[in-house]
Amino acid sequence: xxxxxxxxxxxxxxxxxxxxxxxxxxxxxxxxxxxxxxxxxxxxxxxxxxxxxxxxxxxxxxxxxxxxxxxxxxxxxxxxxxxxxxxxxxxxxxxxxxxxxxxxxxxxxxxxxxxxxxxxxxxxxxxxxxxxxxxxxxxxxxxxxxxxxxxxxxxxxxxxxxxxxxxxxxxxxxxxxxxxxxxxxxxxxxxxxxxxxxxxxxxxxxxxxxxxxxxxxxxxxxxxxxxxxxxxxxxxxxxxxxxxxxxxxxxxxxxxxxxxxxxxxxxxxxxxxxxxxxxxxxxxxxxxxxxxxxxxxxxxxxxxxxxxx
Ligand code: NAP
Ligand code: GLV
Numbered sequence: 001x002x003x004x005x006x007x008x009x010x011x012x013x014x015x016x017x018x019x020x021x022x023x024x025x026x027x028x029x030x031x032x033x034x035x036x037x038x039x040x041x042x043x044x045x046x047x048x049x050x051x052x053x054x055x056x057x058x059x060x061x062x063x064x065x066x067x068x069x070x071x072x073x074x075x076x077x078x079x080x081x082x083x084x085x086x087x088x089x090x091x092x093x094x095x096x097x098x099x100x101x102x103x104x105x106x107x108x109x110x111x112x113x114x115x116x117x118x119x120x121x122x123x124x125x126x127x128x129x130x131x132x133x134x135x136x137x138x139x140x141x142x143x144x145x146x147x148x149x150x151x152x153x154x155x156x157x158x159x160x161x162x163x164x165x166x167x168x169x170x171x172x173x174x175x176x177x178x179x180x181x182x183x184x185x186x187x188x189x190x191x192x193x194x195x196x197x198x199x200x201x202x203x204x205x206x207x208x209x210x211x212x213x214x215x216x217x218x219x220x221x222x223x224x225x226x227x228x229x230x231x232x233x234x235x236x237x238x239x240x241x242x243x244x245x246x247x248x249x250x251x252x253x254x255x256x257x258x259x260x261x262x263x264x265x266x267x268x269x270x271x272x273x274x275x276x277x278x279x280x281x282x283x284x285x286x287x288x289x290x291x292x293x294x295x296x297x298x299x300x301x302x303x304x305x306x307x308x309x
Contacts, residue, residue: 006031022287095275131156137188196309
């Protein structure tokens with residue numbers, strides 16, 4: 001029984017050796033050297049090429065090397081009926097919590113203005129409001145969003161969250177469904193996107209949404225590039241409707257050198273590093289999930305494909 005791994009070239013040997021150690025009962029191979037195709041039963045993948053997974057006629061399960069599964073679902077020839085497991089884990093939530101706290105605090109304490117003042121040798125003192133007067137809104141209250149909302153609330157922020165279904169989270173004001181979006185946006189000064197990419201959420205960060213935020217709001221997109229309409233953000237920044245943006249994810253990655261985000265004074269680009277899977281911890285979690293799947297046990301990280309995320 002073969003397990004194939006598809007991951008970026010920089011870390012594929014590491015993954016191959018790690019997964020071979022963790023799952024010695026399987027023949028673990030890289031995507032480009034899968035051996036007999038009919039022996040492949042398990043695939044552990046990040047961004048498999050379109051039509052790539054259908055070459056394995058006996059594939060039983062696909063494990064995403066990532067919390068999102070959009071990079072798998074976008075394959076128009078994805079074999080039907082094959083279950084998908086996604087990545088979760090303390091290391092992923094911890095890293096995302098750090099990233100979101102870092103960038104919310106950066107906007108809250110007006111760090112971009114201080115960074116701008118430093119080369120000018122300007123002593124730009126200002127008193128910022130305390131965190132309990134700063135309204136932060138998290139779009140998506142799943143594994144990552146709910147954890148970030150709780151952490152920001154502990155830091156003292158006035159936190160709200162928006163999800164598809166109704167949620168109760170201590171210290172967090174919650175909104176849900178399309179009907180809850182306007183009220184959520186109206187009270188959000190720093191917006192964090194942690195939604196999955198689905199047909200409902202594609203392009204959700206657009207002019208209409210920006211215009212429903214208070215003037216001068218900031219946004220942080222750590223979810224997917226396709227959530228954002230790039231030109232709408234550039235326009236909202238030019239109008240000062242949005243005052244700053246931290247972007248970790250992009251339509252094309254790496255972000256092309258000519259993209260205006262690179263040079264925009266109000267945009268901070270980070271190279272999809274908000275919460276990269278740790279091959280050690282992530283590999284152990286993937287191996288444990290596959291073992292449970294093979295034993296016919298419940299796999300908590302199994303995706304409910306009827307929801308699409
Ligand atoms: P998750 O557990 O599946 O949570 C998704 C949340 O979004 C849930 O609260 C869900 O609502 C909500 N949601 C889904 N569709 C919605 C809609 N149409 N309207 C309103 N809310 C909606 O996902 P996660 O593990 O937190 O991860 C979120 C995303 O983060 C991933 O899909 C991935 O794109 C991104 N990510 C990025 C990085 C990075 O390094 N930049 C790392 C990891 C993940 P319900 O609670 O009602 O289901
Ligand atoms: C990374 O973007 C992930 O989905 O885990």
